[in-house]
Amino acid sequence: MDLTSGFEELFEDAPCGFLVTDADGAIRRANRTFLTMTGHRAEDLVGRARVQDLLPVGDRIFYETHFAPLLALQSSAREIAVDFRRAAGDRLPVLLNAVMKGDPGGPREIWICVFAATDRRSYEQELLLARQRAEHSEKEARELAGILQASFIPPGLPHVDGLDLAGVYRPAGLGDEVGGDFYDMYETRDGWALVIGDVSGKGAEAAVVTSLARYTLRAAPAREPTPSAILASLHHAVVRERTDRFVTVAYAQVSLAPGGGCLLTLSLGGHPQPVHLTGGGASRVGRPGSLLGMLRRLNLSDVTVEVRPGESVVFFTDGVIEARRDSDLFGEDRLERVLLETRDESASDIAGRLLQEVSAYQSGVLSDDVAIVVLKVPNEATAVEGAGS
Amino acid sequence: MSVLVRNHVKVSGRPDGRPLVFAHGFGCDQNMWRLVAPAFEDTYKVVLFDYVGAGRSDLSAYDPQRYSSLHGYAQDVLDICHELDLTDVSFVGHSVSSLVGVLAANAEPDRFADLVLVGPSPRYIDDDGYVGGFSAQDIEELLESLDSNYLGWSSQMAPVIMGNPERPELGEELANSFCRTDPDIARRFARVTFMSDNRADLDKCRTRALVLQCANDVIAPEAVGRYVHAALPGSELVLMRATGHCPNLSAPEETIAAIKAFL
Numbered sequence: 001m002d003l004t005s006g007f008e009e010l011f012e013d014a015p016c017g018f019l020v021t022d023a024d025g026a027i028r029r030a031n032r033t034f035l036t037m038t039g040h041r042a043e044d045l046v047g048r049a050r051v052q053d054l055l056p057v058g059d060r061i062f063y064e065t066h067f068a069p070l071l072a073l074q075s076s077a078r079e080i081a082v083d084f085r086r087a088a089g090d091r092l093p094v095l096l097n098a099v100m101k102g103d104p105g106g107p108r109e110i111w112i113c114v115f116a117a118t119d120r121r122s123y124e125q126e127l128l129l130a131r132q133r134a135e136h137s138e139k140e141a142r143e144l145a146g147i148l149q150a151s152f153i154p155p156g157l158p159h160v161d162g163l164d165l166a167g168v169y170r171p172a173g174l175g176d177e178v179g180g181d182f183y184d185m186y187e188t189r190d191g192w193a194l195v196i197g198d199v200s201g202k203g204a205e206a207a208v209v210t211s212l213a214r215y216t217l218r219a220a221p222a223r224e225p226t227p228s229a230i231l232a233s234l235h236h237a238v239v240r241e242r243t244d245r246f247v248t249v250a251y252a253q254v255s256l257a258p259g260g261g262c263l264l265t266l267s268l269g270g271h272p273q274p275v276h277l278t279g280g281g282a283s284r285v286g287r288p289g290s291l292l293g294m295l296r297r298l299n300l301s302d303v304t305v306e307v308r309p310g311e312s313v314v315f316f317t318d319g320v321i322e323a324r325r326d327s328d329l330f331g332e333d334r335l336e337r338v339l340l341e342t343r344d345e346s347a348s349d350i351a352g353r354l355l356q357e358v359s360a361y362q363s364g365v366l367s368d369d370v371a372i373v374v375l376k377v378p379n380e381a382t383a384v385e386g387a388g389s
Numbered sequence: 390m391s392v393l394v395r396n397h398v399k400v401s402g403r404p405d406g407r408p409l410v411f412a413h414g415f416g417c418d419q420n421m422w423r424l425v426a427p428a429f430e431d432t433y434k435v436v437l438f439d440y441v442g443a444g445r446s447d448l449s450a451y452d453p454q455r456y457s458s459l460h461g462y463a464q465d466v467l468d469i470c471h472e473l474d475l476t477d478v479s480f481v482g483h484s485v486s487s488l489v490g491v492l493a494a495n496a497e498p499d500r501f502a503d504l505v506l507v508g509p510s511p512r513y514i515d516d517d518g519y520v521g522g523f524s525a526q527d528i529e530e531l532l533e534s535l536d537s538n539y540l541g542w543s544s545q546m547a548p549v550i551m552g553n554p555e556r557p558e559l560g561e562e563l564a565n566s567f568c569r570t571d572p573d574i575a576r577r578f579a580r581v582t583f584m585s586d587n588r589a590d591l592d593k594c595r596t597r598a599l600v601l602q603c604a605n606d607v608i609a610p611e612a613v614g615r616y617v618h619a620a621l622p623g624s625e626l627v628l629m630r631a632t633g634h635c636p637n638l639s640a641p642e643e644t645i646a647a648i649k650a651f652l
Contacts, residue, residue, distance in 0.1 A: 023639060024605070024632045052607060057523065058530025061583075062538060064608050064634040065416030065484075066568040072638035073420050073567050081537040104424075121537065128536055 017114030023100070025050035025068070025110070034114055037094075039087035051112065054084050056091065067096070071110060075100040081121065084114070093121035142176040148207050149175075152182035152214065153371070160192060162256050164312075164376040166348035168355045172202075172319070172366045179369035180206040180245075181317045182214055188221040190253055194264075196315040196373050197249035197271065209245040209293075212237060217251065227251040227267035228300040231292060235269065238293025246294040250274060250286065250315050254375070261308045261377050267300055272321060275314045275336065276305060277343040277350075282336045285313065312350060312376035314339055319368035323358045330361050347374040392472040396438040396465055397445040400473065402430035407502075408475040409433035409652075412466060414484025414508075415582040417568040418444025421483055424641035425648075436473065440465050442574040444567070451574055459485070459585050463492035470500055479652055481505040483637055484608065485582040487617075492587070494596040504598040505648050508634050509617045510609040512586040519588075522610050528583045532576055539572035591620035598624040599651040601636065601644065608634040625651060 017034030180199030
């Protein structure tokens with residue numbers, strides 16, 4: 001094959017379009033493949049049109065703001081996706097690879113390879129749409145999780161004379177899944193009920209059980225005489241649900257003592273023991289009992305604790321003590337230390353500080369949901385002050 | 390995070406020189422000034438930077454609310470001026486940065502001595518009696534074009550682009566990187582750029598200004614350059630021989646000469 005005419009033929013009939021342009025995009029040469037692809041005639045392009053002129057407006061802006069600067073900055077640009085307007089008026093999706101030839105200051109020209117990419121681009125469009133749909137669904141799921149979660153955590157605890165109450169909740173990770181932690185406080189026949197609990201697992205199924213736990217616990221005090229009997233009825237409700245989930249709950253029946261302070265009758269269904277903060281230190285209260293909804297045999301008991309003025313009881317879910325940093329856990333010792341440091345603060349300061357410590361321990365991203373409820377009996381002085389104002 | 394890191398600020402030239410701040414437009418980063426800025430280093434303190442969301446800026450500092458209008462970008466310019474304690478500033482803005490410069494100068498007129506507006510447009514979309522050159526539909530097309538061209542971006546790209554300024558072995562990986570960023574940010578910046586209408590801000594500008602207008606600029610046509618010149622009291626207009634929208638790359642000598650003559 002004659003080398004010169006061979007190369008000429010290669011240029012004209014290569015399996016991709018070739019364009020040679022001035023540095024500003026004015027077309028000097030277009031090969032036969034390009035003309036066939038686009039339906040344009042050489043005499044309409046050469047010396048008459050710039051590459052930009054063959055692009056729809058959106059791509060023209062892209063050309064000026066991305067393609068041309070890239071060529072100037074690095075003398076090449078790769079895989080630029082644009083459409084060429086064909087002579088017939090329709091569009092041809094293409095990919096462009098281009099190099100800038102010549103030295104800065106001297107005459108320069110741009111060599112552009114044009115690859116038809118109709119199928120690939122429509123596939124990319126589908127992928128793009130699929131991704132947008134996925135992102136949209138993810139956003140919806142996150143919103144739904146947030147709304148559902150909010151229904152498990154009361155917007156505020158009720159105001160009870162003689163008590164200082166505070167609750168805080170923070171979801172695990174980015175908060176895009178419904179966690180199983182909940183707490184609640186409501187009036188019952190015998191005073192007030194304070195509950196905090198945790199359903200195993202996350203997501204929709206856990207949310208169903210959390211919901212079941214919340215309304216069962218609200219309804220049970222009307223029939224059942226003691227906290228342990230209330231937890232037992234929740235246990236049976238969860239078992240009847242035939243779910244793999246189980247629940248831990250700390251249930252406290254709160255009765256205000258006439259002379260200040262209160263009595264807590266406490267039953268624990270597989271839940272971590274709350275911490276009783278007194279002038280003498282911190283102690284764990286309640287007798288550990290069985291997980292609810294798991295085994296057939298139940299072992300639950302009621303323990304009564306007196307909470308005097310100046311003292312508090314801190315309820316929490318396992319996300320506090322099992323907060324992880326590498327292979328270390330936040331642990332009981334750290335929990336007690338933080339609580340002892342803050343025991344003279346208000347309920348909301350105690351709860352807030354504990355959450356902050358747990359969060360800081362995990363560099364701000366929680367490995368598990370955390371719920372904390374603090375019940376404090378204010379000092380008599382404060383209580384009197386409060387009553388007088 | 391320091392503003393200097395956030396905006397990948399580069400200071401060169403004479404430490405005691407008058408400050409000359411170069412601002413890039415939509416699409417690429419401070420490299421847009423690579424052929425122009427060095428010519429001013431013997432006289433000026435030359436300041437280059439990337440807007441948050443562009444180039445090697447800290448993408449995590451991108452706040453969609455703040456950057457939902459050009460005022461957020463003007464605040465980047467002001468933050469840098471405050472951080473470096475720049476006064477008597479000459480500001481050179483390319484494309485959309487021209488208007489960012491106008492907004493910054495309007496906010497703190499005492500801080501700015503001159504504005505050089507390279508290919509400015511106060512509004513890209515045609516309006517009653519005003520020709521910006523584009524329709525709203527065109528801008529939607531641009532957003533589609535961006536989507537197609539940012540397909541290869543993945544979150545893994547960010548650290549590569551950010552953390553390894555000049556590592557040649559990453560050259561393959563970094564193809565097109567001067568003009569690349571998080572596609573979501575690029576879309577938002579495109580929207581802010583091309584949907585903005587800052588015509589009223591031109592009237593408020595009292596800073597001395599030069600308008601550099603290229604021939605055959607499809608982004609900012611000559612009529613728009615003339616509009617800006619007419620709206621800015623006492624401004625100068627230079628019609629350049631350079632064609633296209635980026636004379637800072639295609640005709641650096643002519644650009645340098647025009648800026649020097651004005652300053």
